[in-house]
Amino acid sequence: MGEAPAFIVDDLQNQIGFENGFGSKFKGCKTATTIGDKTYVIGGNDESTLPVEVRIFDKATGNWVTPIVLGSKPNSCKGLSAISLNDDRILIVKKGSAPDDCILFLEVDTWFVREQKKIRGTEVVAWSKGVRGDAEKPVVISGPSGVGKGTLISMLMKEFPSMFGFSVSHTTRAPRGMEKDGVHYHFTEQSIMEKEIKDGKFVEYASVHGNLYGTSIEAVEVVTDAGKRCILDIDVQGARSVRASSLEAILIFVCPPSMEELETRLRSRRTETEEQILNRLQNAEVEMKQGKSSGIFDHILYNDNLDDCYESLKKLLGIDGAAAATQISAPQGIDLPADHSVSKMDNKIIINYGTPELEKTSKSLIVLDVSSLKGGAPGRTRGLDVYATDSFSDDLNGINQPS
Numbered sequence: 001m002g003e004a005p006a007f008i009v010d011d012l013q014n015q016i017g018f019e020n021g022f023g024s025k026f027k028g029c030k031t032a033t034t035i036g037d038k039t040y041v042i043g044g045n046d047e048s049t050l051p052v053e054v055r056i057f058d059k060a061t062g063n064w065v066t067p068i069v070l071g072s073k074p075n076s077c078k079g080l081s082a083i084s085l086n087d088d089r090i091l092i093v094k095k096g097s098a099p100d101d102c103i104l105f106l107e108v109d110t111w112f113v114r115e116q117k118k119i120r121g122t123e124v125v126a127w128s129k130g131v132r133g134d135a136e137k138p139v140v141i142s143g144p145s146g147v148g149k150g151t152l153i154s155m156l157m158k159e160f161p162s163m164f165g166f167s168v169s170h171t172t173r174a175p176r177g178m179e180k181d182g183v184h185y186h187f188t189e190q191s192i193m194e195k196e197i198k199d200g201k202f203v204e205y206a207s208v209h210g211n212l213y214g215t216s217i218e219a220v221e222v223v224t225d226a227g228k229r230c231i232l233d234i235d236v237q238g239a240r241s242v243r244a245s246s247l248e249a250i251l252i253f254v255c256p257p258s259m260e261e262l263e264t265r266l267r268s269r270r271t272e273t274e275e276q277i278l279n280r281l282q283n284a285e286v287e288m289k290q291g292k293s294s295g296i297f298d299h300i301l302y303n304d305n306l307d308d309c310y311e312s313l314k315k316l317l318g319i320d321g322a323a324a325a326t327q328i329s330a331p332q333g334i335d336l337p338a339d340h341s342v343s344k345m346d347n348k349i350i351i352n353y354g355t356p357e358l359e360k361t362s363k364s365l366i367v368l369d370v371s372s373l374k375g376g377a378p379g380r381t382r383g384l385d386v387y388a389t390d391s392f393s394d395d396l397n398g399i400n401q402p403s
């Protein structure tokens with residue numbers, strides 16, 4: 001069964017002393033996988049608290065390259081297994097790690113990584129944590145200034161504090177009275193933000209009402225690393241960029257009941273000058289047209305009565321009524337035993353943790369079905385299907401799929 005080892009090169013092994021984890025049991029926390037001309041050596045010291053390192057050996061030039069590593073780097077562990085998927089990412093199984101921290105993806109040639117390579121002009125790789133099923137899609141809330149986006153988001157965060165996390169944007173606008181740096185926004189200067197955009201630190205950015213606003217990669221990662229679903233409050237231009245990105249967000253456009261009511265809300269907030277209010281109302285006309293007709297958004301919500309609108313938002317996020325409790329408690333991690341070997345069959349990664357005797361009597365194989373992966377860096381990689389089985393033949397051929 002399985003495929004041939006992805007990578008066995010004696011001289012490389014001598015140079016850096018790694019062992020390839022593909023289908024074998026081993027001690028060191030280092031592994032390597034070759035994709036095209038590049039060998040990705042991934043690992044660190046045994047059980048160290050240092051992050052797992054990544055180095056690339058370019059066979060075409062004979063040089064070692066240390067790439068820019070995006071995403072939160074996993075800590076070293078008892079061992080790693082690595083398997084290339086579709087030549088654009090490497091699936092990593094961490095041995096002896098917590099259920100929510102044992103399946104990771106190192107992206108080496110995905111859309112996100114290719115964009116980052118273009119911007120930074122150097123080798124880039126990006127970590128993304130693997131999660132089961134379709135949960136945790138980021139949520140983009142867009143709409144004209146004053147429509148109530150912030151109000152709806154605050155309600156969501158208050159009712160579901162452990163489920164949602166707010167993506168704290170960067171902006172060059174001045175803070176309002178109660179706004180705190182790092183909580184409501186990262187308040188910054190134009191020249192600093194422009195440099196950071198050039199350095200590829202942003203998922204999206206736009207000039208809105210005369211100021212620069214943007215979502216940094218880190219802002220999204222802080223939320224996903226905390227195991228929460230990321231909420232972005234961004235304008236229509238930003239939503240368009242997110243739609244084109246690998247974030248695979250749910251995009252929601254919020255409309256006011258009328259332009260008169262929008263003006264009333266904007267004025268009653270008392271946070272803008274007359275000139276700023278008029279500018280925002282003028283921009284609102286354009287945003288309303290784009291929001292309703294551009295095809296960027298998955299859903300349109302009307303914020304007339306606030307409570308009704310909030311209920312509609314919860315409904316379309318699947319967190320109304322009983323569904324809310326189920327979703328909050330659903331385990332997203334994968335419980336893997338510490339000692340196991342890993343191999344691959346088509347779109348299925350087979351994790352074997354049984355002795356030959358045990359295999360005959362009980363379920364000793366865990367199957368990761370990677371045929372429907374979605375998302376990825378700078379968010380999570382979703383769509384993993386995981387099940388236990390006891391036979392290489394029937395279950396893996398799809399004859400006896402568990403429910």
Ligand SMILES: Nc1ncnc2c1ncn2[C@@H]1O[C@H](COP(=O)(O)OP(=O)(O)OP(=O)(O)O)[C@@H](O)[C@H]1O
Pocket residue numbers: 143144145146147148149150151152265266268269303304305306307309
């Ligand atoms: N359904 C509603 N009915 C009446 N007032 C509302 C409603 N929703 C929000 N508001 C009020 O409208 C004002 C603007 O709301 P909010 O600040 O949430 O808008 P926003 O879309 O986040 O604006 P911005 O894009 O400028 O940040 C607030 O004073 C808020 O309390």
Ligand SMILES: Nc1nc2c(ncn2[C@@H]2O[C@H](COP(=O)(O)O)[C@@H](O)[C@H]2O)c(=O)[nH]1
Pocket residue numbers: 142143144145149169170173204205206208209213214215233234235236237238239
């Ligand atoms: N494209 C982005 N737009 C953003 C971001 N953060 C906020 N916004 C939008 O800006 C306006 C104005 O916000 P305000 O706080 O000054 O009233 C509003 O429409 C926000 O949605 C961002 O990171 N990117």
